[in-house]
Amino acid sequence: MRRREFITLIGVAAAWPLVAHAQPSNVATIGVLVRAAPGWQLFWQMFRQDLRELGRIEGKDIRFEFRSDQGEMSRLPELAAELVRLKVDVIVPWFTPAALAAKQATKEIPIVCAACGDMVGTGLVDNLARPSGNVTGNSNLGAELSAKTVELIREILPSARRVAALSNAADPFSKSFLKQIQAAGEATATAIDPIMIRSAEELEASFAAMKSQPPDAVIVQPSLPTKRAADLALSYRIPAVCAWRQFPHDGGLAGYFGAESEMYQRAAAMVDKILKGTKVADIPVEQPTKFELVVNAKTAKALGLDVPASLLARADEVIE
Secondary structure, eight states: OGGGGHHHHHHGGGGOOOOOOOOOOEEEEEEEOOOOOOOHHHHHHHHHHHHTTTTBBTTTTEEEEEEEETTTTHHHHHHHHOOOOOOOOEEESSHHHHHHHHHHOOOSSSSSEEEOOOTTTSOOOOOSSSOOEEEEEEEEEEEEEHHHHHHHHHHHHHOOOOOEEEEETTTTTTTHHHHHHHHHHHTTTEEEEEEEOOOHHHHHHHHHSSSSSSSEEEEEOOOOOHHHHHHHHTTOOOEEEEEETTHHHHOEEEEEEEOOOHHHHHHHHHHOOOOTTTOOSSSSBBBSEEEEEEEEEHHHHHHOOOOHHHHHHSEEEEEE
């Protein structure tokens, strides 16, 4: 188990100040805006720890204004606007929808994206090397890694020829997500069936509709309710993968993703630089250099799949 996973997530609600109390003028306020998708707790835990390791002390030289959409993505624009009204010193959005809401809310306050998707394709920045606006951060390469999951499916299930791609219709990242998966499908002679999901009810209905002609596997976009998608996939006996760490832990077959510990550490370092006076335009957008593979062997057994030993050997984690 990784060191960070020993850090206990306690008192989270108490760490979400809703009212700004009088603070010394040298205390910087960091606005944190999250899409309440699976994994946000780990981000919040790691990000705060990374800032502590950089010498930032909560209550002494930094404070947080934490906002979550609580599962309702439509709330993100107003939450972002609220952070702007509070005149925070920097905004750290987690996941692409939160980042786009923050960018729409302000052109002045620095924005440091944490684990966002295609930052050029979604319009967050126009140049990775030298962002020209007030946005920088790190991309989780979600679209490219989702494409890699097509190869992962074919390695686990060589006979796979038709794969359904469940995409979040409300997330602008869905365009890049589907584009990369369809390109990977063409390269591997795998037919890709895009399915746009607009609500929890549609997620349920999409699996019910697959029952008569089930695909060989399913790829799930990370901003969807991945836990429910994993449960449904197992219930309908369809192998499901996702470019997100939480997915196999929630019962999905496998996940391939950029190392979150690296992304959140780098986001904290960028915030630290900005608070020290570095301009956003001088901080290039970063992409992960470390990638991890998690396989849920218990799910594979339930589905009657024999995962190749070579794949298990190179997995960073195998859930038994």
